[in-house]
Amino acid sequence: MKSLVKTVVLITGFSILTRIAGFIFRIYLSRAIGAEALGLYQVAFSVFMVLLTIVSSGLPFIISKLTASYRVGDNQKKQGAILSSALIIGLIISLLLSCVVLIFKNLFANLFTDGACIFILIALLPGLIFSSVYSVFRGALWGKDNYFALCISEFFEQVVRIFICILLIFPTASVISKAVSVAWSLSIACALSMVFVVLLYFIYGGKMNKPGKEYKELLRRSTPITGVRVAGSLAQPLIALIIPYRLISVGYTSSQAMSLFGVAVGMTLPLLFIPTTLIGSLATALVPDISMAVAKEDSNHIESRIRTSVIFALFISAMVVPLFAGAGDLIGSFLYGNELSGLILASSAWIMLPMGLTNITSSLSNSLGYEVRSCLNYFVGAVVMFLTIWFLPMICGINALFWGMGLCMTITGALNYFMIKRKIKIKLKIFKPLFYLSLITLPCSALVAFFSKLTAMIFPEFFSIIISCGIGWIFYILLCMVFNVVDVKGYFFQVSSKFKRKKVKKV
Numbered sequence: 371m372k373s374l375v376k377t378v379v380l381i382t383g384f385s386i387l388t389r390i391a392g393f394i395f396r397i398y399l400s401r402a403i404g405a406e407a408l409g410l411y412q413v414a415f416s417v418f419m420v421l422l423t424i425v426s427s428g429l430p431f432i433i434s435k436l437t438a439s440y441r442v443g444d445n446q447k448k449q450g451a452i453l454s455s456a457l458i459i460g461l462i463i464s465l466l467l468s469c470v471v472l473i474f475k476n477l478f479a480n481l482f483t484d485g486a487c488i489f490i491l492i493a494l495l496p497g498l499i500f501s502s503v504y505s506v507f508r509g510a511l512w513g514k515d516n517y518f519a520l521c522i523s524e525f526f527e528q529v530v531r532i533f534i535c536i537l538l539i540f541p542t543a544s545v546i547s548k549a550v551s552v553a554w555s556l557s558i559a560c561a562l563s564m565v566f567v568v569l570l571y572f573i574y575g576g577k578m579n580k581p582g583k584e585y586k587e588l589l590r591r592s593t594p595i596t597g598v599r600v601a602g603s604l605a606q607p608l609i610a611l612i613i614p615y616r617l618i619s620v621g622y623t624s625s626q627a628m629s630l631f632g633v634a635v636g637m638t639l640p641l642l643f644i645p646t647t648l649i650g651s652l653a654t655a656l657v658p659d660i661s662m663a664v665a666k667e668d669s670n671h672i673e674s675r676i677r678t679s680v681i682f683a684l685f686i687s688a689m690v691v692p693l694f695a696g697a698g699d700l701i702g703s704f705l706y707g708n709e710l711s712g713l714i715l716a717s718s719a720w721i722m723l724p725m726g727l728t729n730i731t732s733s734l735s736n737s738l739g740y741e742v743r744s745c746l747n748y749f750v751g752a753v754v755m756f757l758t759i760w761f762l763p764m765i766c767g768i769n770a771l772f773w774g775m776g777l778c779m780t781i782t783g784a785l786n787y788f789m790i791k792r793k794i795k796i797k798l799k800i801f802k803p804l805f806y807l808s809l810i811t812l813p814c815s816a817l818v819a820f821f822s823k824l825t826a827m828i829f830p831e832f833f834s835i836i837i838s839c840g841i842g843w844i845f846y847i848l849l850c851m852v853f854n855v856v857d858v859k860g861y862f863f864q865v866s867s868k869f870k871r872k873k874v875k876k877v
Contacts (some may be wrong), residue, residue, distance in 0.1 A: 384521035386530050389647055395532045396640050400632075401707045402539050403548040409614070409632030411549040413482060414490035416610040418498065421772035423603040424501045425464050428596030429456055430509030432588055439515025450579030450835075453510050456588055458581065460502035468495045483612060484624060486546045491552035497560035504564040507571045516574055523567040531559035605752055609759065610635075613771055618765040621680045630768040637702070638713040638772075641694065642722055645687045649729050674789065677798045680730055684800070685727030685855065688807040689846055693839045694719035695811070696818025700838075702832040718772035719815075723808065724779035731786030740793065744786055751782035799804055803855050 400408055433456050440448040471478060471491060480490040504523075511519045533770035535555035539548055608629070617627035694701065694715050702712020735744035755778035791798055821838035829837065 383661075384525055385647055388521075388525050391525070391528045391532060393640060395528070395535070396636065397705050397867070398532075399552065400708065403552065404545065405629040405636070405708065407545045407548040407632070408550075408636040409630070410484060410487055411490055412615070412632060412635045413607075413628075414487040414494065414825035415551075415555065415612040416479070416566035417491055418494040418602060419869040420603050420607055421498055422466050422501055422718030424467065424596060424835070425460055426499060427599040428592035429460060429588065430443070430505045430512065432456075432592040433506060433716050434513035436588075437510050440657070445576055447579050447741055449513075450577040450583050452584050452588070453506065453832065454578050455584035456506045456509070456579035457503060459585060459588060460506050460829050461499070464499045464502035468498060470824040471751035472496060484614075484628060486549075489546065490549050490553045493550050493798050494557060498565040500557070501558035504567050506563075507567045507576075510576060511567070511571060511574070514576070516570075519567070519570045519574060519761050522636060523570060525564060526662070527559055527563035530562050530638050531695075534558050536798075539685070545741060552744065605755070607763070608756065609771065612756070612759055613768070614762070616760060617768065617772075620764045620767075622767075629860065632769050633708060633773055634714060637706050637708060638714045638718065639702070639807035641705075641715055642725070645683075645690050645722055645726055646729050648685045648687060649726055672794055673797065676734055676794070677800065679734065679786075679854075680798065680800050683726045683730035683805050684723065684807055685802055685850065687722045690819050690844065691719045691722055691811045692814035692842045692846060696816040696820075696842060697822040697835055697838050700822055700826065700831050700835050704835060714768065714772070717769060718776070719812075721772055723804075723811075724776055724783050727783035727804075728786065730781045731783055734790060735786050738790065738793070740789060742788060747785035748778075748782045748790065750785060751778035751780070754778060754781055776825075806853045806855045810846060810853070810855070814842050814846045817845055853877045 405410075433452060436452050437449050440452070452469035453822055472495070473700055475488055475492065478491065479485045482488060508520060508523060513522075515608070532569050538551040538555050540551070614624070614627040614631050615636075617630060618624060696716070698714075698719065699709055699712040699717025702715055703709045705711075732748075755774035759770050761772055766773065787798070787800070818838045818841070821841050824836055825834040825837045828834075
C-alpha cells in the first residue's frame with residue numbers, strides 16, 4: 371500500500387509539473403504566434419493525434435503487461451524479444467502512416483478548411499516516427515515499474531519542446547510560418563525525447579534480444595485497444611474540420627473562423643481540463659484497489675470506493691466552476707491578453723461538472739473491464755455533440771463547441787454511471803450530492819464575479835483574481851460543509867493526523 375501511495379504521489383507530482391510547464395508554454399504560444407496561427411496548428415495537430423494514437427496507444431500498454439508477466443519468472447530474454455518485436459511493428463506502422471499522408475497530401479489538404487494545414491501536418495510526421503520508438507521503450511519501463519523514468523521522460527519532452535519552440539519562432543514571420551515552426555519544434559522534441567528514454571532504458575539495466583514469434587501476439591492483443599482509442603480520438607479532427615467550416619458558412623471569414631477556433635481550443639479548453647489532473651491521479655490509484663475488491667467479490671468495498679471517488683471528482687470539478695464563471699474575463703485577459711478567451715471560459719465553465727463525472731466513470735469502467743461499453747457510451751454522446759456543433763453555430767457561434775462537449779459529457783457520464791450501477795448491482799446515490807454541488811456553484815460564482823469587479827478597480831488583474839477566487843473558494847468549502855456534501859473537515863483531520871503520526875514516528 372505504501373508503495374502504491376508513493377507511486378501515485380510521484381505520478382501526480384510530475385504530472386502537475388508537466389502540466390504547469392505545458393500551460394505556461396500555451397500562454398507563451400498564444401501570445402507569440404497569435405490566435406489564427408494557433409488555430410491552424412490545432413487543426414493539423416488534431417489529425418496528427420489520430421495517427422499518434424494508432425502508433426502509441428495499444429502497443430505500449432500490451433508491452434507493459436507482457437514485460438511485467440515475464441518479470442515474474444525473471445525471463446530477461448522474453449522481455450528483450452518483446453521490446454524488439456514491438457519496436458519493429460511500431461516503426462513499420464509509423465512509416466506506413468507517414469507515407470500515406472505524403473502520397474495523398476492533396477486529399478488531406480482538401481479535407482482541411484485551410485489548405486495551409488497540410489504543411490503543418492507534414493512537419494509533424496517525423497515526430498510520429500520518433501514517438502513510435504519512444505512509446506515502445508516507455509512501455510517497457512512501465513512494465514518494469516520504473517515510474518520515475520516514465521515521469522522524467524515526459525517532463526523532459528515538455529521542457530525541451532518549449533526551449534526549441536522559443537528558438538524557432540520568429541516574431542516577424544508569417545502566420546503559416548509560425549505554425550509550421552511550432553510543428554517542427556514538436557518533431558525535434560520527440561527526437562530528443564526518444565534518445566533520452568532509450569538511454570534511460572539501458573541505464574536501468576534493460577536489454578534487447580532477437581525477436582521471435584511475438585509479432586502475432588502483440589498485434590492480436592493490442593489491436594482491440596488501439597481500435598477503441600482511435601475511434602474515440604477521431605472526434606478531435608472532425609471537430610477541427612466542422613467548427614471552422616460551419617463558422618465560415620454562417621458569415622465568418624476564414625481568418626476569423628481560425629482565430630475563434632484557436633482561442634477556444636488553444637486557450638480556453640486547457641483551462642477547463644485543469645481538474646482532470648487530480649481526478650486522473652485518483653483513478654490511477656483506485657484501479658488496483660477496485661480490481662482486488664472485484665476478485666474478492668467485496669461489494670461493500672466496491673460500492674464505497676466508487677461512490678467516494680465519484681463524489682470526490684464532482685467536488686473537485688465543481689470547486690473550479692465558480693472561479694472561472696465569476697472571474698473568467700480577468701483570467702483570459704491576464705493569461706493570454708485575450709478577453710474573448712475569458713468570456714468563453716466564463717460561459718463554458720459549467721461543462722467541468724459533467725466532464726468530471728465522465729472522466730471518473732470512464733476510468734472506473736475501464737478498471738472494471740467495461741472499456742468497450744464505455745467507448746460505446748461515448749459514441750452516443752458524440753452523436754449529440756456533432757449534431758450540436760453542426761446546427762448551433764448559426765445561433766451561438768463558437769460557443770456551440772462547448773455546448774456540444776457539455777451535452778456529450780453529460781450523456782456519456784450518465785450512461786457510464788447507470789452501466790456501473792447495473793453491472794455491479796450497487797446503490798451509488800450521487801444525485802443528491804450532484805444537485806447540492808450544482809446549486810452551490812451559483813452563489814459562489816456570483817460572489818466571485820462581484821469581488822472580481824470590485825477589486826479590479828483597486829488592484830492589478832493578478833491580485834484581483836487571487837482575492838476574488840480565494841473568497842469564492844472559501845465560501846464554496848463552507849457551503850459544502852454546511853450541506854454535508856463531502857466531509858471536508860474529516861478529510862483534513864485525517865490528513866493532519868497521518869502527518870502528525872508520521873512526524874512522531876520519525877522523531
